[in-house]
Amino acid sequence: MRQSHFHDIYEIYYLVSGERNYLIGDRTYRISTGDLVFISPYELHRATNTSVPYNDSIVINFSKTFLGDDRVWIEDELSPFASGRHVLSLPLPVRTRVEEIFRTMELEYRERNIAFEGVIRAALAELLIVGIRHNRAASDKTNEYDDPHHQKISEIVRFINDNYGQPITLDALSARFYISPYHLSRLFKKMTGFTYVEYVATVRIYAAQKLLRETKWKVQRIMEHVGFQNLAHFGKVFKKTSGCTPLQYRKGSGV
Template structure:
């Protein structure tokens, strides 16, 4: 039996694929987001998956689509045992092979993030995934090109599936998840304001202690951890896309003290705001 072993992982330029099987308890240690797209497929087991503003109960046969910069994190559901496949790729990875379809493919990451597939649909998708796994295991001549072709095939399959079916948002796991999602959306829309646990507790008529406890339970984040991550996420975008000063960006994302902003930014990203900006010059 495999025990918390990470199977096959392949990274090619702007693409990575990783298959993992675990039999012991595991929770992602940190929240994160990417400047690329993520596809997560659950072969076996179940997980709670926080994406952007709510938590989903992901089960075997579910397909998860993570848009660029959407914060996400998985935590244990009711059983620690699970097996999943994870694919990450940057937008320009498939651009030369899509004949102008890439924008339509990227649209699938802006719909509902979790697709619950039926048995036939699972079989079709898993057929493509198993080919991908075999390609990077065998590494025959031209496997990088074939992996890219298989990714395009999978994206086209998902795109057609969404267009063909009337996809509806998944129901909340319970009323507690729905309430926390409401709080998360409020934070996402007001991160630039002076937000505290006490101000939120007044806004939603919940005691600070209870709010802190349910927020961590449902999302996997503490309130402060999540708020800082949202703010730093926005700061990264501004550092990459504008010429605003670090002080101005700090103020825009909710930090009154630029020094404190710098400390939080480095804690989250590992580098200072100025060094981060220089990497994109």
Template sequence: MPGSDVTSPKYHILERSFTIQYLHKNGSYSMNRAHFHPFYEIYYLLKGERVYFINGSVYTVNKGDLIVINPHDLHRTDNSNADSNGFERILINFTHDFITPNLDGELPLLPFKGDSHLIRFPLKEQASIENMLWELMAECKEKQAGHAAVVRALLVKLLICIYRFQLQALEEPSRSPNPMHRKISEIASYLTVHFHEKPTLDQVAKQFFISPSHLSRVFKSVTGFYFREYLLLLRIREAQKQLRETHHKVQTIAESCGFENLTHFNKSFKKIIGLSPLQYRKRSKI
């Protein structure tokens, strides 16, 4: 039906070790808030324009642009001023274990080079990228014999295309030209470095020459989080990293991430992650 949204099923392989989904959205659409997850993400915009918030940076995403997201990186997609006619995208999520058997040890395909960011393929290369994405969709939809192996092979081919382009690219695509987006990028980047110092809204607003009320409103508009919520998420994300990668005591991790006491840390961690810190550490070691 003309004017209606179109969303394909979310096709998956091996209990969601790999998923892919097509979405055609008419009119505006905004994620409620930024989020992060323990798997990789590839977002390709087939039509329209979007705004993408990634780890403190804000990008304007155009048709033919591809976003790569490493595990545990904070991200959110939002409306742009030019997307009133809607947009189309293909979204892929996959775990490292799904692709590991097919990776060439000589090519550092993962994690994505240069952290999570936007890749702007030249027009002449976009058709090849889109063909691979539609082939992946078709394999997952039809599920013919050997489709999982074909999906892995196509995904590796896509990752190699991304890697080759990154080697050749002279510079990363610029961030959003919107002054509001640039200001929030600066503030979010500052918070990423200084979150353990417990900065307040008033302190940060004064430092960046903006009123606290305006900062609160604009920050929520771009990130989907209120200022204090975003700080809490940064602390929890750092705690996850330390739980995965170190043997530090939970008490030590809580203190290093800016929590005043262990009870508050445990309660906040479970509310956001759905597991206690010790449960999360145990599962991440499996």
């Protein structure tokens, strides 16, 4: 299993050119040139290639503290992540400005002149303001599906996210969503980047991590709650996904 993609920092993804499938939270998107993507901390996401052979993207990650604890408008600046709109399709003039902002950040980071972090922080604030101002004005892909396959797989993803604590078999999903096991497996991998088995395990580990961070439940109880049946198997999958054991993860989170 490849390393799962969720983390405790914010992420902004910008597609300079090309096209990609993107799983974010409980649905999939097809993103294209000029799309700006906002991903919150601990939100499961993964981008995969489409039939378009080439793509170029920019990714930045930052913590809330990087913006500065003394900023009066910090919650407003972070509002693009809380709006429910993961993907904004920007008009060409706005894309041009966004790419200038990214170039400024890259140059400052590479050259590291005096006060470069302040310049990067200011550029990031401007980028977030672009997100705020165009959150409503830009084309919103949150509630639209340009491909019925994206809608079908998003429905399956949502079902798994809501029912990960219960047994979930490929045959049961196939019957529930009126799609053959073969086509379900094929489409799921194509749209999300995960196999069905990988995704179910990843969602369960994500839920286990949250419980390890936020509760004092015993590992056995957490294992059962998130849908694993065997403690040794749970420990093996957890370590493969998280890079540490459940107890090490809990210790690192300060619980």
